[in-house]
Amino acid sequence: MKTRAELIQEAKKNAALEATKHVKNHSIVGLGSGTTVAFAIEALGERVKNENLKIMGIPSSYQAFQLAVQHNIQITTLDEHPIIDITIDGADQITPELYLIKGMGAALAREKIVAATSKYNIIIADESKRVNMLGENNQAVPIEILPFALSLAKNKITALGGVPIVREGKGKLGPIITDNGNVIIDATFGIIQNPQELSAKIKMIPGIVETGFFVNLTNIAYIATENKIEKIQK
Numbered sequence: 001m002k003t004r005a006e007l008i009q010e011a012k013k014n015a016a017l018e019a020t021k022h023v024k025n026h027s028i029v030g031l032g033s034g035t036t037v038a039f040a041i042e043a044l045g046e047r048v049k050n051e052n053l054k055i056m057g058i059p060s061s062y063q064a065f066q067l068a069v070q071h072n073i074q075i076t077t078l079d080e081h082p083i084i085d086i087t088i089d090g091a092d093q094i095t096p097e098l099y100l101i102k103g104m105g106a107a108l109a110r111e112k113i114v115a116a117t118s119k120y121n122i123i124i125a126d127e128s129k130r131v132n133m134l135g136e137n138n139q140a141v142p143i144e145i146l147p148f149a150l151s152l153a154k155n156k157i158t159a160l161g162g163v164p165i166v167r168e169g170k171g172k173l174g175p176i177i178t179d180n181g182n183v184i185i186d187a188t189f190g191i192i193q194n195p196q197e198l199s200a201k202i203k204m205i206p207g208i209v210e211t212g213f214f215v216n217l218t219n220i221a222y223i224a225t226e227n228k229i230e231k232i233q234k
């Protein structure tokens with residue numbers, strides 16, 4: 001019998017395979033970050049090898065870049081290809097309206113830029129990510145911040161009703177540093193009624209680079225359970 005961890009891995013892989021079917025020849029593909037997307041990058045690499053699929057990837061993180069290289073996916077940049085055809089990414093929470101919290105892998109800023117540049121965005125996840133409202137289960141919202149603005153940001157986030165915690169590294173002392181040289185605050189707000197409004201308020205704080213709220217950026221989510229893949233579409 002499979003363990004729960006094995007079943008989750010299988011679900012992530014199934015969602016990833018479903019998403020990669022959308023990728024057409026000669027596409028510019030945004031590559032999200034995280035453990036679920038890793039399966040999608042691997043599957044795209046298989047299609048490049050077996051079907052001679054011609055694509056170019058725009059990675060949203062150093063992790064995605066390394067995976068793309070490992071799987072022989074040609075890399076390009078937003079400067080060379082300012083329009084992305086399709087992006088596949090993961091998420092930390094997904095509502096029925098396709099509102100997301102992202103950024104537990106600290107790649108939220110580039111992920112949002114890639115999503116906003118993409119004509120079509122697909123989110124893939126296992127069912128543990130599905131919620132009715134963002135902020136359920138005390139899920140924090142990751143926020144990327146210039147290190148110089150940290151104390152100001154913590155005070156302002158508290159004034160907005162949040163509980164800010166600076167994300168510490170694992171295998172490194174002190175805060176984690178993002179691919180952009182910034183730090184991350186994980187802020188809990190309880191249930192979030194209006195993520196767009198809260199995101200706009202947080203972004204008004206000087207030094208805030210980006211929030212992990214992704215609203216109106218997703219076209220389809222594939223959420224895999226043990227037996228099936230659920231498709232949520234706008």
Ligand code: 5RP
Nearest residue numbers: 034035036090102103105107
């Ligand atoms: C990284 C992200 C990831 O997409 C998100 O954390 C989901 O990751 P995983 O697929 O490993 O659960 O937003 O910044």
